[in-house]
Amino acid sequence: MMLSATNSTLIEVENLKVEFPTKDGTFLALSDINLEIKKGEFVCLLGPSGCGKSTLLFSIGKQLKPTGGSITFNKEKLDHVSSLHEKMCVVFQEHALFPWLTVEKNIQFPLEVKGMSKTKIKEISEYYMDMVGLFAFRDRKPNQLSGGMKQRVGIARALSMETEVILMDEPFGALDAQTRGMLQEELIDIWEREKRTILFVTHGIDEAVFLADKIVVMSANPGKIKDIIDVDLGRMRDTTSTEFVQYEREIKGLLHTEILKTKQLESSVR
Amino acid sequence: MKSPSSTLSNSSDVNIKDIKLKNFIPIKLLKSVGIFLGSATVLLIVWQLAALIYQNETLLPGPLVVAQTFQGMLMNGTLIDHTFASLGRILLAWTLAAVVAIPIGVVLGTVPWLERMMRPFIEMIRPISPLAWIPLAILWFGIGLSGKVFIIFIASFFPILLNTISGVQNVNSILVRAAKSFGCSPIQMTLKVVIPAALPTITTGLRISFGSAWMAIIAAEMVASQSGLGYMIINGMEILRSDIVITGMVITGILGFIFDSVFRYTEKRMV
Ligand SMILES: Nc1ncnc2c1ncn2[C@@H]1O[C@H](COP(=O)(O)OP(=O)(O)OP(=O)(O)O)[C@@H](O)[C@H]1O
Numbered sequence: 136m137m138l139s140a141t142n143s144t145l146i147e148v149e150n151l152k153v154e155f156p157t158k159d160g161t162f163l164a165l166s167d168i169n170l171e172i173k174k175g176e177f178v179c180l181l182g183p184s185g186c187g188k189s190t191l192l193f194s195i196g197k198q199l200k201p202t203g204g205s206i207t208f209n210k211e212k213l214d215h216v217s218s219l220h221e222k223m224c225v226v227f228q229e230h231a232l233f234p235w236l237t238v239e240k241n242i243q244f245p246l247e248v249k250g251m252s253k254t255k256i257k258e259i260s261e262y263y264m265d266m267v268g269l270f271a272f273r274d275r276k277p278n279q280l281s282g283g284m285k286q287r288v289g290i291a292r293a294l295s296m297e298t299e300v301i302l303m304d305e306p307f308g309a310l311d312a313q314t315r316g317m318l319q320e321e322l323i324d325i326w327e328r329e330k331r332t333i334l335f336v337t338h339g340i341d342e343a344v345f346l347a348d349k350i351v352v353m354s355a356n357p358g359k360i361k362d363i364i365d366v367d368l369g370r371m372r373d374t375t376s377t378e379f380v381q382y383e384r385e386i387k388g389l390l391h392t393e394i395l396k397t398k399q400l401e402s403s404v405r
Numbered sequence: 406m407k408s409p410s411s412t413l414s415n416s417s418d419v420n421i422k423d424i425k426l427k428n429f430i431p432i433k434l435l436k437s438v439g440i441f442l443g444s445a446t447v448l449l450i451v452w453q454l455a456a457l458i459y460q461n462e463t464l465l466p467g468p469l470v471v472a473q474t475f476q477g478m479l480m481n482g483t484l485i486d487h488t489f490a491s492l493g494r495i496l497l498a499w500t501l502a503a504v505v506a507i508p509i510g511v512v513l514g515t516v517p518w519l520e521r522m523m524r525p526f527i528e529m530i531r532p533i534s535p536l537a538w539i540p541l542a543i544l545w546f547g548i549g550l551s552g553k554v555f556i557i558f559i560a561s562f563f564p565i566l567l568n569t570i571s572g573v574q575n576v577n578s579i580l581v582r583a584a585k586s587f588g589c590s591p592i593q594m595t596l597k598v599v600i601p602a603a604l605p606t607i608t609t610g611l612r613i614s615f616g617s618a619w620m621a622i623i624a625a626e627m628v629a630s631q632s633g634l635g636y637m638i639i640n641g642m643e644i645l646r647s648d649i650v651i652t653g654m655v656i657t658g659i660l661g662f663i664f665d666s667v668f669r670y671t672e673k674r675m676v
Pocket residue numbers: 155156162164182183184185186187188189190191228
C-alpha cells in the first residue's frame with residue numbers, strides 16, 4: 136500500500152542555481168542541485184550552517200526565485216502551478232508569527248485567508264493547538280511565549296493547512312528532548328496516516344536518521360548536494376540498534392569532512 | 406534541617422520583593438513627581454524674581470498675576486470655549502490628514518518606484534512653515550473654517566505620511582514571506598499583514614503630527630478668528646495683555662503635554 140503511493144515523483148529539482156545580489160557582485164548560494172522527492176516520502180536536509188538548506192526549501196516553496204535550473208511539482212513547472220498554498224505549507228526557521236495576533240489567531244490566519252467557515256476554523260485550530268500542547272496559551276501574544284512555544288505555534292499553523300507537502304525548516308530546533316520526541320512521533324503519525332510528503336531541514340543527525348526515508352547531505356561554499364542516503368530501516372525505529380548507529384556514523388563522517396573543509400576555506404579567506 | 410532552610414529562602418523572598426517594590430513602584434514615581442515639582446518651583450521663583458526686578462506688568466507679568474488671569478478666564482468660561490474651539494479645528498484637520506496620508510503612505514511604501522518619484526516633492530514641500538501657507542489658505546479656502554483646517558492639515562499631513570511609508574517599508578520580510586505561503590492576495594497582504602505590522606510606526610506618526618497640529622493652531626487662528634487659543638494669544642498681544650498671552654501659552658503647553666502622554670501610553674500598549 137505504501138509502495139504504490141511512493142512510486143511517482145512529486146517534486147523534481149534539476150540543476151538548480153541560486154545567487155544572491157551582494158554589494159560586490161553576487162553570492163552563489165546553491166549550484167548544481169538535483170533532487171527528486173517522491174510522493175509520500177520523508178526527506179531530511181542535513182548540512183553545515185550556511186550551506187543553503189533554507190534557500191533550497193524556499194526555492195521549492197516558491198518563496199524565492201532561483202537564478203537557474205528548474206523545479207517541477209507533479210511534472211508541472213512551479214511557476215505554472217496554480218494556488219500552490221493549497222498544496223504546500225511552510226514551517227519557518229524564524230517562526231514568522233504575526234506579533235499582533237494571539238496564538239489562536241496566528242494558527243487561524245491561513246484558514247481565514249482560505250475563506251473557511253468559522254466553525255471549521257475553530258475546530259481545526261483547536262485540534263492542532265492541542266496537538267502542540269498550547270491550548271492553555273491560546274490567548275497569549277507571541278512575545279509572551281518562549282522560543283520553543285513559538286516554534287510549536289509555527290508548526291501548528293502550518294499543519295492546520297493540511298496540505299499534501301510540508302516544508303519544515305528546523306522546526307524542532309529550540310525544543311527540549313521530550314517535546315521534540317513527542318512531536319517527532321506526532322509528525323510521523325500524521326505523515327503515515329495522511330500520506331503527506333515532507334521535506335525537513337535539521338541539524339540533528341539522530342533526528343534525520345530517525346525521521347527520514349532519504350537524507351540529503353549538503354556541503355557549503357557553494358551549496359551543493361554531497362550525498363543522498365536512503366535509510367532502509369522500518370518505522371518505529373530503535374535509536375540504539377546497530378543499524379541506526381551505523382547510519383549515524385556514516386553521516387557523521389560525511390559531515391565531518393565538510394566542516395573541516397568549511398573551516399579551511401574560512402581561514403584561507405582571512 | 407528543614408526549618409532553617411525554609412526561613413532562609415523565605416527571608417530572601419521577602420528581600421527580593423522589597424527591592425522590587427522600592428525600585429519600581431512608589432519610589433520611582435515619587436522621584437519623578439518630586440523632580441518635576443522641584444524644577445517647576447525653581448522656574449516659578451525665577452520668573453517671579455524677574456517680574457519683581459523688571460517692574461513692568463504689561464510686558465512681564467509675574468506668575469501670580471498670570472495665575473489670577475488664568476483663574477478668571479477659567480471661571481467665566483472663556484478659557485474653556487477657546488480651548489474647545491481650537492481642539493475642534495485640530496481634531497477635524499488631523500483626522501482629515503490621517504485619512505488622506507495613511508492610504509497614500511501605504512501605496513508609496515509598497516511601490517518603490519512611485520516612492521522614489523514622489524520623494525523629492527515631499528521633501529521640498531515638507532519644510533515649508535505652516536505660516537507660509539496662510540496666503541494660499543485664504544485665497545483657496547477663504548477666511549472661514551476651511552482655511553484654518555487647511556493650515557493645520559498641512560502641518561499634520563507629513564509626519565503621518567513619512568511614518569506610514571517607513572512603517573510599510575520596514576515590515577519584516579519573513580512575515581510577508583509567510584503570508585505569501587498562505588496564499589494571501591495583494592489586498593489581503595496589505596490589510597492583514599502590512600498595515601497591522603506598520604501600525605506602531607503609523608501611531609508614532611499620528612502622535613508627532615498631533616503635536617505639529619497643535620503648534621500650527623496659532624498660525625491657523627491668525628486668519629480672521631474670533632475664538633481659539635491662537636486667537637486668544639494674538640488678541641492678547643493686540644490689547645497689550647501679556648498675562649493673557651502667557652495664559653494661552655501655558656494652557657497650550659499643558660494640553661500638548663497631556664495629549665502627547667496619552668499617545669505615548671497607547672503606543673506602548675500596542676507594541
Ligand atoms: N537574502 C540573502 N541575501 C544574501 N545572501 C543570502 C540571503 N539569504 C541567504 N544568503 C546566504 O546564502 C547562504 C545560505 O543561506 P541559508 O539560509 O540557506 O543557509 P542554511 O543552510 O539554512 O543555514 P542555517 O543552518 O544556519 O539555517 C548563506 O551563506 C547566506 O549568507
